[in-house]
Amino acid sequence: MNFYNFINLLKIESIKQEKTINLIASENYTSLASIIYSSSCYINKYTEGYPNNRYYSGCKIFDIFENKSIIESQLLFSSLFSNVQPHSGTQANFSVFQTLLTKNDKILSLDLKSGGHLTHGFKKNFSGQIYNIINYCLDKNNKINNYNIELIIKKEKPKLLILGYSSYQGKIDWKNLKNISKKNNCYILSDISHISGFICSGLIENPINFSNVVSSTTHKTLRCIKGGILLSNNEKIFNKINSSVFPGQQGGCISNNIIAKYISFKEANNFNFIYYTKQILINSKIMLKTFLYRGYKSSINETINHMFLIKIQSCSLLIEKILEKNGILLNRNFFPNDFKTSFKPSAIRIGLSAVTTRKMKNLEVELLANYICDIIENNEKKFNNKIKILCNKFPIYK
Template sequence: MNKNFYNFLDLLKIESIKQEKKINLIASENYASLSSIIYSSSCFINKYTEGYPFNRYYSGCKIFDIFENKAIIESQVLFSSFFSNVQPHSGTQANAAAYQSLINKDDKILSLDLKSGGHLSHGFKKNFSGNFYNVVNYCLDKNNLLNNNNIEKVIKYEKPSLLILGYSSYQNIVEWDFFKKISKKNNIKILSDISHISGLICSGLIQNPINFSDVVTTTTHKTLRGIKGGIILSNNKKIWNKINSGLFPGQQGGCISNHIIGKYISFKEANSYEFINYTKQILINSKIMLKTFLYRGYNSSSDETLNHMFLIKINNECSSYIEKILEKNGILLNKNFFPKDSKSSKKPSAIRIGLSSCTTRKMKNLEVELIANYICDLIEKKNNFIKLDIIILCKKFPIYK
């Protein structure tokens, strides 16, 4: 074993210690279980499994076929779906395959503006979705909320082929049934990207869009608390074959076999009462932390949050500077656009906070209120000894025991 290998092991150890000693409030992240990590590192990493169960390009896939079918069934149960493709490497590739199954190149997509909380893969001009399709946007209203009637007016005027519902920094909920009615009236397809809220949906805490959408996509590593990857769901039988061919060979070749095993374990873990209680605590923690910021005089895009995350506006300091100061003191979060933001992506007006990771560490009401006050104190330069307090708090709530 050469010296460089030992150096790499040292780097892994440093990263592991860092994660244990820092509070993670990044809304797009969570901690996968040890079981899912172990299974996703299995010997299936050696197997190339191009194609679908019982219809592979290469031989020797019989055992993997069993595992992939189990992952498919488990995800179908989880989301009350009749169809599931568990092969996408990421949420973005899931979206790409969904577009390919629903619309044609240069067709018009209607999605939320990026600065209002949309996602890069929903039509950002520098993303493939903005290059391959004709993208127009809707925005939040003056209260920073989705306005159903305003969106309906945009639909009637723009006449898109596809409406995308699903957001990366929106702290309220979507009325899926309303948009289903509108889509029928205007003959458009609906893609619901639930990457951020899928864990809350499969627990029954937020309405499931599966019966109100042509396709549902999600990542597996946010509130779903699995290993990294994506899945595609649908109850529209007419497009199941299109989805499969849109992903393979349309978007990717062989799936990451060992990751599908890890996804299967993650899905089984989410199909439990323990997971439902976990997601309930996420909502409680999210509301308490937001309330603490509001009490301290900060502004959010809304005075309430109905999911795991929220935005806090930074007035007197640069959000990228605040992000760095917090990281130095042991708190991880990300700078983010505030709705109708006039600033650039490098120095936007807000920070985004998510409570999934803290809740995975079993932190509850008192801890999240304390963390919110730590953040306020650091922004206001009132406390220079928070780093040690964070290390002590993290030690009380380890990620992996």
């Protein structure tokens, strides 16, 4: 592939993003400033180690950037300690496991089909292969039941309880679950990857005081570039976590990304970001309400974050592909207690972060929900132009 073909592919992707509606809950659009700083000359610099303790020379200026990123993230999450080096949420979680657990230790986590995550114990993931995984499930109302979790903890005596989910739209009672875990000598890892933007805005309770460690990705509701972060108020544990990140499981950090993380943390430490996350919640509730009005079933009839599940009677994979042809991106997903396979599960997952970044509000998201319902019900492919008109009215970067 020559250079001009490569540039052309980038242009095609850029146009595609501008001309499609993104309802994938794990995605968002980072700022132009973050993109610029992530493409800086620090792409060239190897910065292995931590500030003032590097294994290569020439890192004094980068030490300033990383320290600023650490401080900004501490302010954002009211945390005493922060590590901004993990390349991803997966590597952040792996570092926690290395710190708190030994091989075959028990982990208690939400079942994948109930809304758990691959790195929380899926059998084909490292977490499920190295550790002894016990799952809790949602109750009959598709909600997390603290009493059920307590019964399992008392019986199984896990060493780690994981809180935080990839497709759960309800509340988490951090305080009560901490009390349960503390009585049974069980650590808590709160994986806030999907809700970190709401937590730093004060819209969802901060689990930092109820957890031994908090992990997160940075590219979902936090609206940063892709990466991971680790937080804690326990100095002893966090010193071990730092050693687990480096040199335990990754070498040099991605220097340019850490600078971009700092920019995004700074952007999130702002009243405008609070207004943004509040609008996400409004948009999410309006879109869910529209689906319910049209006769669709969700796992629960409310959402306190950016996402929700909608049960599909027909093939969810087919619906995903038809929506994509109409310019709408989302993903098929398990519904609680799903009996279908991961290739063709029973639901679709919808997230409102990216369209809210485009400044779409109440009317637009209600319109989008009705478009999606019409496409599902009529198997139609005539909405592409309507989607393009909506995208042109709400550009990402123009």
